[in-house]
Amino acid sequence: MGIPITVNGRQHVVNVAADTPLLYVLRNDLQLSGPKFGCGEAQCGACTVLVGNDATPSCVFPVGAVGVQRVTTVEGLGKGERLHALQKAFLAEQAAQCGYCSSGMLMAAKALLERNPDPDQAAIRRELAGQKCRCGAHNRIVRAIRRAAQELRA
Template identity: 60%
Template sequence: MPTYQLQVNGKTQTVDLDSDTPLLYALRDNLGLHGPKFGCGLGQCGACTVLFNGTATRSCVLPVSAVGDARITTLEGLGTPEQPHPVQKAFIEEQAVQCGYCINGMVMTSVGLLAQNPKPSEAQIRDALAGNLCRCGTHSRIVRAVKRAAGTPVKEA
């Protein structure tokens, strides 16, 4: 079985896995990181999203052999309970979390969006988040949270 050196949340991690093992499995099963979730296994729901060199990427369809020396950031690598990442803080302030199924993907996609476009319009936010499935319908609160994190005035609901 090949050995891979992964750069995850600022640390080098070593895993012994088959080359076609999805990155998601390495993160959850081998490294004990549970921010990225298994949702559909097809890269369509967004629950498994991580930042791959700063870009929101579906980890369930990315084989560990394709990671190379890329920097991987999971939800656990963004902030701490004492000092959450600005997007995490905004999600808390807007009470954007309900069941938790989509939240990893929503947060990680939002962080990736704001890194590329610090002041997105509401349409750009909605477009960026469109690939993340949400079961409980907290979309309006999620959009408000991303606006808050971007420093855009938020209308109170």
């Protein structure tokens, strides 16, 4: 029996067990490579996606729990000439080195800006506490999120 799921505005039916981690469905069944496998224990943030409007570690979130909520991955933010303000700001601030954490950082930032369109540095750092960056780009990431917030408010 298939599980219906809406990802990045497109409806899909996946033939997997309901307890299959959402990350595996996104990467293996839907061929979306944005969310990354990092730790498999919801500790690093590399797999973060939006389920509804909530930043969610997809490595431990069962696909059967998605229900009617929409799932958004970094691929659903923007592409090519139509980048989201967060993606533009990450580029402008050079907020990625290796880029492994970028997808999760962007999705956590998107969830934050949906709730709080004008976060201060402390709020951004609290939101990113579950997102690990081994390269040390956190200061640039914080600047990028502030920049995107300003652009989105304008």
